[in-house]
Amino acid sequence: MEPEAQLASFFASAERLIADSGPTPDAFGRVGSLLRPLALNLGLIDDNKLAALHRSDAGFTILGQGPTGSTLMLGRFPPDTPTPVHNHNSWAVICVMQGRDRHIQWAREDGGSVPGRARIRAIDSRELGPGDIAWLPPPPGDIHSQQGIDQAAWELVYFGRDPTRAPRLYFDPDRGLVEERSPV
Numbered sequence: 001m002e003p004e005a006q007l008a009s010f011f012a013s014a015e016r017l018i019a020d021s022g023p024t025p026d027a028f029g030r031v032g033s034l035l036r037p038l039a040l041n042l043g044l045i046d047d048n049k050l051a052a053l054h055r056s057d058a059g060f061t062i063l064g065q066g067p068t069g070s071t072l073m074l075g076r077f078p079p080d081t082p083t084p085v086h087n088h089n090s091w092a093v094i095c096v097m098q099g100r101d102r103h104i105q106w107a108r109e110d111g112g113s114v115p116g117r118a119r120i121r122a123i124d125s126r127e128l129g130p131g132d133i134a135w136l137p138p139p140p141g142d143i144h145s146q147q148g149i150d151q152a153a154w155e156l157v158y159f160g161r162d163p164t165r166a167p168r169l170y171f172d173p174d175r176g177l178v179e180e181r182s183p184v
């Protein structure tokens with residue numbers, strides 16, 4: 001199947017799954033099973049997109065969008081420093097393509113009533129390799145950080161909605177701070 005047809009088929013199946021079951025762990029696991037063959041088919045990724053990402057430390061590029069706006073991104077996470085702790089205003093399903101990724105999920109423990117302040121705690125840390133799946137629950141559970149292990153980790157990340165459309169929250173767990181910033 002041509003890459004474009006493969007992506008179109010993925011979007012149709014994944015959107016139907018979530019529409020039928022809701023954003024549940026069971027549905028995310030099944031979406032992950034649809035994502036895995038795409039992640040392990042490196043021919044799917046346009047060389048130009050890979051080259052653009054290779055020139056930056058960390059980056060994302062949108063690979064495509066489904067009929068109702070779900071969005072598939074290619075991400076690269078270098079080993080040097082972790083991403084800031086951040087959210088995406090969406091659930092997401094992740095599948096590693098290449099390399100290994102330290103993926104940490106965080107939970108917010110304050111009520112958000114004090115502007116600029118946030119208390120968060122790491123609740124899960126796992127190491128993901130090629131073909132491994134993880135997911136971010138719907139907001140406010142979509143707080144996470146990532147870092148390649150020894151080398152850059154390349155991943156497909158499938159979001160329920162385009163995460164570049166709304167400002168993200170960036171957290172500083174040590175200082176108890178949170179800041180809203182444009183995602184691009």
Ligand SMILES: [Fe+2]
Pocket residue numbers: 086087088144
């Ligand atoms: Fe992220």
